[in-house]
Amino acid sequence: MGQRPQGPVVVSAQKPGRRPNHQARRRTGKPAVPEGETVPGLAPRQAAARLLSAVLDAHTPLDALTDGEHGHPQYLALDGRDRALVRAILISALRFHRTIETIIAAQLDRPLPANARSLAALLHVAAAQILFLDVPDSAAVNIAVAQAKADPRSVRFAALVNAVLRNVSRSKETLLPKVLEEIRDAPDWMIRRLEAAYGRETARRILDVHRSEPPVDFSVKSRAEYWAERLGGRVLPNGSVRVENLSAPIPELPGFAEGEWWVQDAAASLPPRLLGDVSGLDVADLCAAPGGKTAALALAGARVTAVDQSGSRLKRLKENLARLGLAAEVVEADILKWLPGRRFDAILLDAPCSSTGTARRHPDVLWAKTPEDIAKLANLQRRLLERSLELVKPGGTVVFANCSLDREEGEDLILGLLKDRPDVLLDPIRPGELPGATHFITSEGWLRTTPEVREDPAALSGVDGFFAARLRVAGR
Numbered sequence: 001m002g003q004r005p006q007g008p009v010v011v012s013a014q015k016p017g018r019r020p021n022h023q024a025r026r027r028t029g030k031p032a033v034p035e036g037e038t039v040p041g042l043a044p045r046q047a048a049a050r051l052l053s054a055v056l057d058a059h060t061p062l063d064a065l066t067d068g069e070h071g072h073p074q075y076l077a078l079d080g081r082d083r084a085l086v087r088a089i090l091i092s093a094l095r096f097h098r099t100i101e102t103i104i105a106a107q108l109d110r111p112l113p114a115n116a117r118s119l120a121a122l123l124h125v126a127a128a129q130i131l132f133l134d135v136p137d138s139a140a141v142n143i144a145v146a147q148a149k150a151d152p153r154s155v156r157f158a159a160l161v162n163a164v165l166r167n168v169s170r171s172k173e174t175l176l177p178k179v180l181e182e183i184r185d186a187p188d189w190m191i192r193r194l195e196a197a198y199g200r201e202t203a204r205r206i207l208d209v210h211r212s213e214p215p216v217d218f219s220v221k222s223r224a225e226y227w228a229e230r231l232g233g234r235v236l237p238n239g240s241v242r243v244e245n246l247s248a249p250i251p252e253l254p255g256f257a258e259g260e261w262w263v264q265d266a267a268a269s270l271p272p273r274l275l276g277d278v279s280g281l282d283v284a285d286l287c288a289a290p291g292g293k294t295a296a297l298a299l300a301g302a303r304v305t306a307v308d309q310s311g312s313r314l315k316r317l318k319e320n321l322a323r324l325g326l327a328a329e330v331v332e333a334d335i336l337k338w339l340p341g342r343r344f345d346a347i348l349l350d351a352p353c354s355s356t357g358t359a360r361r362h363p364d365v366l367w368a369k370t371p372e373d374i375a376k377l378a379n380l381q382r383r384l385l386e387r388s389l390e391l392v393k394p395g396g397t398v399v400f401a402n403c404s405l406d407r408e409e410g411e412d413l414i415l416g417l418l419k420d421r422p423d424v425l426l427d428p429i430r431p432g433e434l435p436g437a438t439h440f441i442t443s444e445g446w447l448r449t450t451p452e453v454r455e456d457p458a459a460l461s462g463v464d465g466f467f468a469a470r471l472r473v474a475g476r
């Protein structure tokens with residue numbers, strides 16, 4: 001995987017919309033393309049603009065909006081091909097949000113009115129297609145004009161939409177490379193925090209990687225070399241298999257139906273290993289769904305109790321375990337209220353977080369999260385961690401992990417806990433304990449992974465951002 005921006009995403013080209021019907025507009029004074037009228041390719045663009053606003057303005061996660069069962073009605077009304085197009089548009093629109101915003105702004109004499117949110121979303125969706133997707137520019141422009149005309153809030157801007165997008169198309173070869181070089185695709189507050197945590201250069205490399213399409217990593221039950229060959233990938237230093245370009249959708253790949261592997265970023269495979277040899281141990285996997293870490297613990301021979309408060313996510317956990325032929329006791333409960341009536345030999349707490357470490361896959365997290373969200377999540381993580389420390393047996397280990405790149409949810413949270421709770425001890429992770437991940441173990445003895453690409457083939461690289469620390473309660 002390179003650090004260059006993602007190349008054009010290939011999606012099936014949509015037919016251009018009808019030419020704008022200016023006659024009709026003049027005669028009736030109504031939009032030339034009334035809402036509901038069919039223009040080929042219009043419905044997915046309308047859905048994409050609506051969902052983009054929901055992410056940016058209502059801070060709704062993209063996965064929730066595009067959930068096949070509970071997603072946004074405008075998305076659910078589309079067929080599979082159009083849904084794929086909407087997702088492709090939104091991934092690019094969010095991954096390159098700042099870049100696109102900057103390029104659109106460069107075509108305008110003055111900023112759009114602050115309340116013209118649907119117009120802004122419409123332009124953004126069209127520019128994402130022009131700049132980053134394999135949709136003919138003329139089709140993207142024509143459909144956007146039709147979209148403006150079909151929306152009473154944007155109809156008076158139809159000519160502007162046309163002019164701006166034609167200029168965006170023209171600027172592709174000149175302005176785009178310059179903006180990609182100068183602009184970081186993240187909100188200012190997040191850039192500042194990444195720079196404070198990792199330094200300017202590393203923060204920049206992290207943000208550059210966020211612009212690229214991530215590979216898919218697999219945790220395999222056994223025979224990593226064999227599965228690497230079958231899946232068209234390679235074995236990573238930690239034993240995961242990495243595939244850069246999938247040959248088929250996940251459920252159609254060899255080994256899926258047989259339960260030989262599960263999809264899990266290589267960094268996410270590390271926290272369960274910090275519990276050491278768990279064979280025969282009574283291990284609680286807290287915040288377990290959809291079960292990637294439960295599977296690793298069960299495969300390593302632990303008697304796992306998997307707890308999560310989300311019934312729908314636990315359904316996926318159960319399906320995953322059944323496919324893999326692995327077993328765990330599954331409990332639907334809020335961990336803060338859960339009373340299991342016993343203590344565990346070891347606990348893994350993979351706490352809910354801002355997920356900024358997964359921004360390559362989920363670029364919406366960069367724009368849907370705020371500093372206030374991070375503070376709230378850190379507060380929840382602290383409470384979940386304190387509860388986990390109550391649920392472990394004397395001398396037992398608690399591994400705290402999450403997929404955030406933010407110190408407030410990782411390093412600072414652990415430092416704060418150790419300061420306030422002298423009875424809690426850090427059990428430092430030793431260099432060499434995790435094959436291929438020694439460079440991710442800090443001098444403090446915790447695990448901090450970041451997504452930059454490294455040249456050293458023996459070093460795990462291009463992984464999600466993760467934090468993990470191993471703790472014990474003293475005197476218990």
Ligand SMILES: C[S@@+](CC[C@H](N)C(=O)[O-])C[C@H]1O[C@@H](n2cnc3c(N)ncnc32)[C@H](O)[C@@H]1O
Nearest residue numbers: 287288289290291292293308309310334335350
């Ligand atoms: C990062 S995800 C867990 C991923 C999972 N460990 C894996 O490897 O597949 C966080 C999970 O925490 C759960 N969660 C959040 N707050 C919780 C609470 N108070 N009690 C139980 N589960 C909670 C969410 O439902 C979500 O499934």
